[in-house]
Amino acid sequence: MPPDRSPGPPVSFICVHAGAGYHHPRTHTALLTLVSEACLSGMRNLLSGTTSCSAATTATNHLESSPLTNAGLGSNLTIQGTVECDASAMCGRTGAFGGVGAVSGIRHPICGAVAVMRGDMQGPGICGLVPPVLLVGEGAKTFCAAQGVEIVQMRSLITDESQTRWERHMRILREAEQQEGERAKKRQRKECRDKSPDLSEQSFPESHLNDTVGCVAQDSTGNITSTVSSGGISLKHPGRVGEAAIYGAGTWSECTPTVSIGCSVSGTGEQIIKTLFARECAKRCLKSDDVAESLREVIREFLDIDLIKGKERNVGVIIYRCELTADESIGDDVDGKKYIREVWWAHTTKSFCVAWMSSADKKPHARVSTLAPGHVMVIDGRPI
Amino acid sequence: MPPDRSPGPPVSFICVHAGAGYHHPRTHTALLTLVSEACLSGMRNLLSGTTSCSAATTATNHLESSPLTNAGLGSNLTIQGTVECDASAMCGRTGAFGGVGAVSGIRHPICGAVAVMRGDMQGPGICGLVPPVLLVGEGAKTFCAAQGVEIVQMRSLITDESQTRWERHMRILREAEQQEGERAKKRQRKECRDKSPDLSEQSFPESHLNDTVGCVAQDSTGNITSTVSSGGISLKHPGRVGEAAIYGAGTWSECTPTVSIGCSVSGTGEQIIKTLFARECAKRCLKSDDVAESLREVIREFLDIDLIKGKERNVGVIIYRCELTADESIGDDVDGKKYIREVWWAHTTKSFCVAWMSSADKKPHARVSTLAPGHVMVIDGRPI
Numbered sequence: 001m002p003p004d005r006s007p008g009p010p011v012s013f014i015c016v017h018a019g020a021g022y023h024h025p026r027t028h029t030a031l032l033t034l035v036s037e038a039c040l041s042g043m044r045n046l047l048s049g050t051t052s053c054s055a056a057t058t059a060t061n062h063l064e065s066s067p068l069t070n071a072g073l074g075s076n077l078t079i080q081g082t083v084e085c086d087a088s089a090m091c092g093r094t095g096a097f098g099g100v101g102a103v104s105g106i107r108h109p110i111c112g113a114v115a116v117m118r119g120d121m122q123g124p125g126i127c128g129l130v131p132p133v134l135l136v137g138e139g140a141k142t143f144c145a146a147q148g149v150e151i152v153q154m155r156s157l158i159t160d161e162s163q164t165r166w167e168r169h170m171r172i173l174r175e176a177e178q179q180e181g182e183r184a185k186k187r188q189r190k191e192c193r194d195k196s197p198d199l200s201e202q203s204f205p206e207s208h209l210n211d212t213v214g215c216v217a218q219d220s221t222g223n224i225t226s227t228v229s230s231g232g233i234s235l236k237h238p239g240r241v242g243e244a245a246i247y248g249a250g251t252w253s254e255c256t257p258t259v260s261i262g263c264s265v266s267g268t269g270e271q272i273i274k275t276l277f278a279r280e281c282a283k284r285c286l287k288s289d290d291v292a293e294s295l296r297e298v299i300r301e302f303l304d305i306d307l308i309k310g311k312e313r314n315v316g317v318i319i320y321r322c323e324l325t326a327d328e329s330i331g332d333d334v335d336g337k338k339y340i341r342e343v344w345w346a347h348t349t350k351s352f353c354v355a356w357m358s359s360a361d362k363k364p365h366a367r368v369s370t371l372a373p374g375h376v377m378v379i380d381g382r383p384i
Numbered sequence: 385m386p387p388d389r390s391p392g393p394p395v396s397f398i399c400v401h402a403g404a405g406y407h408h409p410r411t412h413t414a415l416l417t418l419v420s421e422a423c424l425s426g427m428r429n430l431l432s433g434t435t436s437c438s439a440a441t442t443a444t445n446h447l448e449s450s451p452l453t454n455a456g457l458g459s460n461l462t463i464q465g466t467v468e469c470d471a472s473a474m475c476g477r478t479g480a481f482g483g484v485g486a487v488s489g490i491r492h493p494i495c496g497a498v499a500v501m502r503g504d505m506q507g508p509g510i511c512g513l514v515p516p517v518l519l520v521g522e523g524a525k526t527f528c529a530a531q532g533v534e535i536v537q538m539r540s541l542i543t544d545e546s547q548t549r550w551e552r553h554m555r556i557l558r559e560a561e562q563q564e565g566e567r568a569k570k571r572q573r574k575e576c577r578d579k580s581p582d583l584s585e586q587s588f589p590e591s592h593l594n595d596t597v598g599c600v601a602q603d604s605t606g607n608i609t610s611t612v613s614s615g616g617i618s619l620k621h622p623g624r625v626g627e628a629a630i631y632g633a634g635t636w637s638e639c640t641p642t643v644s645i646g647c648s649v650s651g652t653g654e655q656i657i658k659t660l661f662a663r664e665c666a667k668r669c670l671k672s673d674d675v676a677e678s679l680r681e682v683i684r685e686f687l688d689i690d691l692i693k694g695k696e697r698n699v700g701v702i703i704y705r706c707e708l709t710a711d712e713s714i715g716d717d718v719d720g721k722k723y724i725r726e727v728w729w730a731h732t733t734k735s736f737c738v739a740w741m742s743s744a745d746k747k748p749h750a751r752v753s754t755l756a757p758g759h760v761m762v763i764d765g766r767p768i
Contacts, residue, residue, distance in 0.1 A: 084523075095691035097658070101485075101625070102520050120654070123693030126560045127553075130617060130694070132624040133654045136486050137521030139468075139623015169511075176510045233514060239523015240516040241485070246631065247657050270504070270517045273631050274481070276660065307479035309507030310514070 012046035013218045013320060013384060014039050015343050015356035016059050018069050019211025020266040020316020022350040023368055030068055032366045035355035038062040039364035042217055043357050052225040053091060053114060056217040060087075060110040060227045063213035067159040071213045072108055074159040075231020077166040078238045083157045085109040085231055086245035086269075089117045092224035092253030092260055096121035101136040101245035102238070105154040106144055110229045113245075115147040116140075134245060169234050211349075212244055214251065214264025216320045220359075224262040224320070226251040226278075232269065242269025248279035254286060260322045261285050267315035267349065274307045277315060285321050292379050295319070295346040299377050303348065316347035318354055344381030345369055358384050396430035397602045397704060397768060398423050399727050399740035400443050402453050403595025404650040404700020406734040407752055414452055416750045419739035422446040423748035426601055427741050436609040437475060437498060440601040444471075444494040444611045447597035451543040455597045456492055458543040459615020461550040462622045467541040469493040469615055470629035470653075473501045476608035476637030476644055480505035485520040485629035486622070489538040490528055494613045497629075499531035500524075518629060553618050595733075596628055598635065598648025600704045604743075608646040608704070610635040610662075616653065626653025632663035638670060644706045645669050651699035651733065658691045661699060669705050676763050679703070679730040683761050687732065700731035702738055728765030729753055742768050 016038045018031055042059030046052075064072030075083045087109035088099035098117025106112050112135075119131035135143050145151050212230035228251040230244035243249035243265060249272050253262045261282045265272055272278075277298070284294035295317070303313055322341045343356045347369065355366035369378050400422045402415055426443030430436070448456025459467045471493035472483035482501025490496050496519075503515035519527050529535050596614035612635040614628035627633035627649060633656050637646040645666045649656055656662075661682070668678035679701070687697055706725045727740045731753065739750035753762050 078523075095658070101518075102523060120693075124696075126564060127557050127619075128694070128696060129557075129619060130652055130654050132621055133657055134485075134625040134630070135621060135623040136625055137523075137623050139462075139486060139521075139621060141623075143621055143623065173511050173513075180510060235511075235513060237516055237519060237523060237527055239519040239521050239525075239527065241518040241520055246518070248632070248660060268514055270514050273517055274479070276632060276663075279660075309504075310512070312508075312512060 012043070012220050012359045013341065013357070014042040014046065014055060014059060014215065015318050015320055015354065016042070016063060016213070016215045017264060017266060017316065017318045017345070018063060018213050018353040020314060020347045020349040020352045021211040023353055027068065028368045031353045031368060034063065034066050034068055035353055036364040036366045038215070039355045039357045042215065043359065046217065046219055047359055049220070052217040052219040052223050053089070055219065056089065056215040056225040056227045057110055057114050059215040059217065060213060060229055061108050064108050064110060064229055067161060069213045070211050070231040071229040073157050074162045075157060076234040076236070077158065077162055079235045080238055081166055082238060083154050083231065084238060084240070085229065086242050087113040087227070087229035088245050088251050089113045089225060089227045090251050090253045091117060091121065092255040092262060094121055095254070097133050097247055099134040099245040099247065100140045100144070101134060101241035103137065103140045103144070105141060105151055107150045107152045107157070110227050111149045112140060112144040113227070115144060115149055133247060136241060137239070165234065173235060212250070212266035214266065214318065216253070216262035216264055216318060218260065218262070218320065218322060222255065222260060224253045224255060224260050226253040226262040226264050228264045228266070230269070243272035243277070244269065246273050248276040249273045250278055252278035252282035254282055256286060258324050259286055261319065263317055263319040265315065265317045266352070268313070271302070271308045271313055272315060275302050275305060277302065277317065281317055281319055285319060289323060289340070291319060291321055291342055291344045291381060295344060295379050299346060299348060303376060314349050316349055316352040317345065319344045341384035342381055343384060344379070346377060346379040347371070348377050352378070396427070396604050396743045397725065397741070398426040398430060398439060398443060398599065399702050399704055399738065400426070400447060400597070400599045401648060401650060401700065401702045401729070402447060402597050402737040404698060404731040404733040404736045405595040407737055411452065412752045415737045415752060418447065418450050418452055419737055420748040420750045422599070423739045423741040426599065427743065430601065430603055431743055433604070436601040436603040436607050437473070439603065440473065440599040440609040440611045441494055441498050443599040443601065444597060444613055445492050448492050448494060448613055451545060453597045454595050454615040455613040457541050458546050459541060460618040460620070461542065461546055463619045464622055465550055466622060467538050467615065468622060469613065470626050471497040471611070471613035472629050472635050473497045473609060473611045474635050474637045475501060475505065476639040476646060478505055479638070481517050481631055483518040483629040483631065484524045484528070485518060485625035487521065487524045487528070489525060489535055491534045491536045491541070494611050495533045496524060496528040497611070499528060499533055517631060520625060521623070549618065557619060596634070596650035598650065598702065600637070600646035600648055600702060602644065602646070602704065602706060606639065606644060608637045608639060608644050610637040610646040610648050612648045612650070614653070627656035627661070628653065630657050632660040633657045634662055636662035636666035638666055640670060642708045643670050645703065647701055647703040649699065649701045650736070652697070655686070655692045655697055656699060659686050659689060661686065661701065665701055665703055669703060673707060673724070675703065675705055675726055675728045675765060679728060679763050683730055683732060687760060698733050700733055700736040701729065703728045725768035726765055727768060728763070730761060730763040731755070732761050736762070
């Protein structure tokens with residue numbers, strides 16, 4: 001049986017991210033405001049005594065509602081110009097997980113994921129029927145509707161910006177396909193001896209402008225919930241499910257008797273699925289208190305692993321770690337117990353936007369973390 | 385770059401399973417014939433020099449085509465009486481993976497999964513577009529149709545037996561729901577002081593009659609492909625995706641310079657997803673040559689892990705391991721090299737049906753492995 005209390009002081013905490021990718025400097029102010037507001041909205045929940053699940057859902061809802069992020073409203077569009085979202089949530093104390101994949105017309109995909117997670121938390125139902133941990137497409141939508149999750153016209157999730165971005169990307173894709181077709185014809189007629197350039201190394205100028213959003217929250221009982229929500233890759237094939245819906249890939253929470261961990265991941269879904277990135281980060285940080293070194297190892301492996309094709313490898317992660325300690329010289333002293341609490345973020349992309357807040361803080365801390373030229377990763381963190 | 389040859393003698397091998405569950409003795413003869421034929425169909429491919437992918441696909445097609453199995457034709461039906469299948473395939477040499485989830489109207493879901501895997505094998509396309517590793521629902525069907533995968537009327541995958549089973553299960557479920565409703569009313573009126581029995585411990589009398597199918601094949605270049613294909617849980621919610629589609633859960637193949645592994649898993653999808661069972665088995669058996677002990681560890685953890693709710697935990701796995709050895713006293717001697725090759729199967733369910741065949745064998749070996757009373761698992765294996 002999971003303990004009634006997970007390690008963690010009666011001081012609550014929340015951190016959020018607005019995606020690993022490239023955020024143009026002109027968007028930084030708006031993004032910093034957004035992630036700060038998301039933190040605050042979740043923290044208001046926590047201070048009023050709600051659960052980490054409720055707080056993480058509120059904060060993620062806030063991020064999904066912004067057209068600045070690639071989640072919910074303003075999501076990247078599929079190659080057919082439709083919105084299909086992925087999201088998942090995990091509860092640290094119970095290990096319950098819920099994911100929704102390739103869902104259209106759900107205003108807050110994370111609410112769908114949380115509804116699935118609640119079923120998993122309850123366990124087998126009548127006649128031993130095992131509740132799902134992943135629901136996709138139309139079936140997911142029917143389930144969400146029955147659970148009271150808000151259903152909207154898919155069209156209402158498309159913004160002018162996401163429509164314009166889709167049109168630009170489609171034009172670039174069609175031009176590239178045409179060029180490739182002409183080169184192939186020339187090669188056939190042997191007019192062109194050069195090997196055609198590897199078009200897979202090219203990418204859309206703004207393909208990583210917006211990415212996945214997510215949250216990790218710890219409530220005053222010590223429990224942790226982590227979330228992730230994404231509109232997926234621009235021009236993806238309909239029905240494509242990315243890391244945000246997949247167990248072990250986009251999010252992880254785990255509360256052990258001495259350490260509690262939560263993390264939320266962003267980046268190229270297929271690469272993150274193949275490295276089960278969230279689970280890997282969390283498991284390493286459960287074993288070691290050197291979060292920076294653990295993250296460095298996991299990202300180094302991510303950059304080197306043969307399972308992923310292509311040079312461009314995109315990942316970003318926020319991780320929160322809370323450890324009960326016997327060391328009198330360090331950590332917070334709450335109720336006669338000592339805790340070491342840290343928040344970390346790491347990314348291989350040009351930028352990553354994060355914010356965090358403890359209930360002891362007056363206001364959130366927010367950053368657009370950027371990759372210095374010549375570097376392959378950023379790893380940074382703060383004690384709480 | 386992966387090597388042109390994976391460890392493995394120029395002697396090919398195939399093993400298949402027809403699910404972990406309960407197979408009534410009156411079906412054993414037909415099942416043994418089926419798995420033997422599936423082995424033979426794949427082996428004919430291997431002997432004619434095709435790849436492990438082609439052979440594994442052929443053998444899985446054979447199993448999907450049988451109304452005896454819960455995959456393709458004769459799949460369990462959803463609570464709405466529809467067929468929705470999951471399948472995946474993984475290539476050991478490249479690590480390429482493809483999955484399809486909750487797909488309706490695809491005669492051979494494994495062919496869809498292999499089509500997705502081929503895209504993953506090619507890597508990023510024009511403009512750096514990353515091919516999907518998991519496609520679901522209608523989007524998956526459109527993709528499959530474009531790739532030449534056979535599309536059929538969903539109705540044609542429903543057999544008289546699967547329809548009758550669905551009707552029986554629906555009747556049992558409705559009766560149980562009615563009983564539960566009456567008990568709840570009595571509790572409200574305080575007429576009934578007894579706690580109602582835990583209906584989650586009950587299950588359909590034949591819910592595990594048929595389960596997932598799968599295959600592991602090694603071709604004469606040493607490469608391994610593993611597959612898995614499933615109709616999922618009886619009366620599942622539409623849109624539910626089980627382990628058969630999920631990376632690391634239902635299937636794993638990996639070829640290292642000294643050891644090659646392939647495995648295919650069957651059982652209760654949500655439980656297998658939460659333990660990433662295929663990956664876990666394969667990783668342990670890559671590190672240790674004691675396959676039985678590795679399987680015992682993984683199954684023991686599966687039975688004990690807090691992440692899974694409910695007592696009834698169903699899993700079955702076939703695993704093939706091929707190791708290059710310097711020990712002169714053991715193994716096959718082929719082309720001046722020594723190989724130790726083993727096939728193993730393990731299950732916690734009442735029965736598990738397997739068959740295997742080396743290109744040096746005259747005919748397949750087939751078993752319905754059964755759990756002895758009082759035991760919690762079966763672990764058995766053979767040298768090849």
